[in-house]
Amino acid sequence: MNSNANIAQTSSIAASIATNAARLSEALNNHMRNSFQPDSRKALRKFHPAEVSELTGISMSNLRTRHQEGDFPDVETDSRGRRLYTAEEIDQIRHVMAKTGRNGETYLPGRRENDALQVISIVNFKGGSSKTTSAIHLAQRYALRGYRVLAIDMDPQASLTTMFGYRPEIEFAESGTVYDALKYEDPVPLSQVIRKTYFHNLDLAPAGLLLSEYETETAYALQHKIDPPFTQRLAIALDEIEADYDLVIIDCPPQLGFTTMTALLASTGLLITVVPSMLDVASMAQFLEMAGETVQTLEEAAGPIDWNFLKFLIARYEPTDVPQSQMAGFLRSILLDQVLTTPMLKSTAISDAGMTQQTIYELDPSQVVKKTLTRILESVNGVADEFEKTIQQAWGRETD
Numbered sequence: 001m002n003s004n005a006n007i008a009q010t011s012s013i014a015a016s017i018a019t020n021a022a023r024l025s026e027a028l029n030n031h032m033r034n035s036f037q038p039d040s041r042k043a044l045r046k047f048h049p050a051e052v053s054e055l056t057g058i059s060m061s062n063l064r065t066r067h068q069e070g071d072f073p074d075v076e077t078d079s080r081g082r083r084l085y086t087a088e089e090i091d092q093i094r095h096v097m098a099k100t101g102r103n104g105e106t107y108l109p110g111r112r113e114n115d116a117l118q119v120i121s122i123v124n125f126k127g128g129s130s131k132t133t134s135a136i137h138l139a140q141r142y143a144l145r146g147y148r149v150l151a152i153d154m155d156p157q158a159s160l161t162t163m164f165g166y167r168p169e170i171e172f173a174e175s176g177t178v179y180d181a182l183k184y185e186d187p188v189p190l191s192q193v194i195r196k197t198y199f200h201n202l203d204l205a206p207a208g209l210l211l212s213e214y215e216t217e218t219a220y221a222l223q224h225k226i227d228p229p230f231t232q233r234l235a236i237a238l239d240e241i242e243a244d245y246d247l248v249i250i251d252c253p254p255q256l257g258f259t260t261m262t263a264l265l266a267s268t269g270l271l272i273t274v275v276p277s278m279l280d281v282a283s284m285a286q287f288l289e290m291a292g293e294t295v296q297t298l299e300e301a302a303g304p305i306d307w308n309f310l311k312f313l314i315a316r317y318e319p320t321d322v323p324q325s326q327m328a329g330f331l332r333s334i335l336l337d338q339v340l341t342t343p344m345l346k347s348t349a350i351s352d353a354g355m356t357q358q359t360i361y362e363l364d365p366s367q368v369v370k371k372t373l374t375r376i377l378e379s380v381n382g383v384a385d386e387f388e389k390t391i392q393q394a395w396g397r398e399t400d
Contacts, residue, residue, distance in 0.1 A: 041165055041198060042362075046084035046085055046086055047084070047087070047090065049064075049082065052090055052093070054381075055145060056107065056146075057106065058093070058101075066096075067083070073089055073093070075089050087143070090200075091200060095108070110147045110246035115246075116268065116394075116395075117248065118395075119248040119266055120249050120250065120268070121266075122138075122251055122271045123252045123271070124254060124274065124283075124284060125286060125290070126254055129273045130273050130275070131251055131273050133315070134273050134315060134383075135160055135249055136151070136359055138387065140362075141381065142246075145388070146201070147247050148244065149201060150204075150241070150249070151204050151249050151251070152204075152205040153178065153204070153205065154178065154251060154252050154253060156253065160207070160251040161177075161204065161207050161208070168207065168208040172206055172208035172210070173208065174210070176206065176208070177193060177206050177208045178190070179208070179214055182214055182234060182262065183213070183217065189237075190237040191241050193206070211259065215257050215259060231261070232265070238266060250266075250267065252264075256287060256291055261294060264291070265305065268307060268308045269308045269311070269391075271312075272288075272312050272313070275314075275316045276314050276317060276325075276327035276328040311340055312338055312340065313383060314339065314344065316344065340386050340387060342382035342386050343383070344379060345376060345379040348372065349368055349372050360373065360380060
């Protein structure tokens with residue numbers, strides 16, 4: 001084949017890629033619009049009394065009594081007279097209990113005076129390890145539990161941003177992402193890119209493809225000694241909004257580049273997800289080795305890096321899979337209590353919900369087989385609640 005033919009073929013392939021990208025983008029745009037009709041943005045469902053009781057720790061009987069006595073706000077009722085609560089109304093109830101209930105401070109689990117902002121990076125070297133799934137479910141669970149949460153998407157693929165109902169390649173093609181606060185030329189305050197979400201108490205710093213520029217720009221900045229260095233850029237950006245949140249949850253890209261290291265060095269704790277298979281564990285071991293060497297080099301240059309905690313989450317776990325169970329046991333024997341006791345189960349409920357950019361907290365319970373939903377809720381809530389104790393301990397609080 002001559003050179004002209006090669007050029008023509010390359011051009012044809014490039015045109016085909018561009019055409020396919022455009023068709024997929026249009027189809028996804030239509031899918032998103034249809035999913036969230038009649039409004040172009042996502043909205044959060046309302047919650048049943050049993051869910052409110054589980055989230056707040058208020059007994060069902062006390063919930064009814066407090067409504068009858070007029071202590072709690074009036075809420076919508078369904079056709080059967082059952083109360084339905086918005087996330088905002090749940091928060092109002094939580095604040096009433098904080099003022100009037102026994103052990104009132106337990107109803108407001110977030111930061112207190114002198115508590116440091118907890119910045120948690122969720123990381124793994126390998127794609128498909130449930131990083132984004134874990135990040136968004138933890139962020140939403142903690143928002144529903146009464147924490148003020150900021151989710152930061154540090155992955156240029158922007159899956160976390162998409163889960164919040166955005167089209168990054170369209171809405172953030174030129175600006176509006178966390179990259180704007182991290183870039184070396186004319187960075188903006190982080191507050192300018194943070195978006196309120198449809199989830200009460202949960203904000204988002206989105207990502208987009210532009211974030212990939214941060215890798216090459218950081219290499220250039222290091223060569224030319226541009227300050228502040230990548231090791232400090234996110235930490236400095238977070239200083240501006242530090243008082244507005246209790247928790248920051250960061251979804252990191254699946255590689256150990258400058259973007260991931262920027263997140264890690266701004267963090268107070270790490271959560272590493274791992275699927276219990278030989279390939280995934282081997283990949284995680286490689287990630288840990290590389291991360292350890294990198295952090296050691298950075299510590300030699302800039303001083304010690306002090307994380308409050310490092311935890312491992314076994315994700316996409318199938319209890320009936322014997323090799324997975326054996327690998328999970330192997331991990332626990334090596335990493336001991338650094339591995340969360342509760343695994344994140346693999347579930348059709350999570351994958352089905354993801355088809356419409358939803359989580360299990362957004363699904364209407366009537367849309368899912370009750371047994372399936374109960375099983376995955378017990379798993380995800382169990383992970384979040386166990387990890388919440390780690391966060392509380394970082395604030396110096398005793399946990400049961």
